[in-house]
Amino acid sequence: MIRTINIIERRGTYDLPVFLLTENEVLTLKFAGLDPRLGRYVVTLQHGDERKTVYLTANLTVDITPEWLSKNGTKPLEVFLELRDNAGTKILIPSAKSATDRNG
Helix, strand or coil: CCCEEEEEEEEECCCCCCCCCCCCEECCCCCEEEHHHHHHEEEEECCCCCEEEEEEECCCCCEECCCHHCCCCCCCCEEEEEEECCCCCCCCCCCCCHHHHHHH
């Protein structure tokens, strides 16, 4: 299943507010409204106790496997996005979670 997250300024919304996945379905998140020329986008996914951080692909997507999603059942999936420089070493626009983590 492909779901699009539309980014307007610093807020993202899903193309559908509610959707169901089957237990063996890969969830692909596609991000619209981003400019890849500005740097590299990093996505942190939080699902219950599970957390992973990945760079967006060139087509601004990330795939989430059903095995990873099944580890925490029906817990909500949180998505955090940040922009880094092209080297990936400096954060240009932090995600809300990253800013909170740094401030305690």
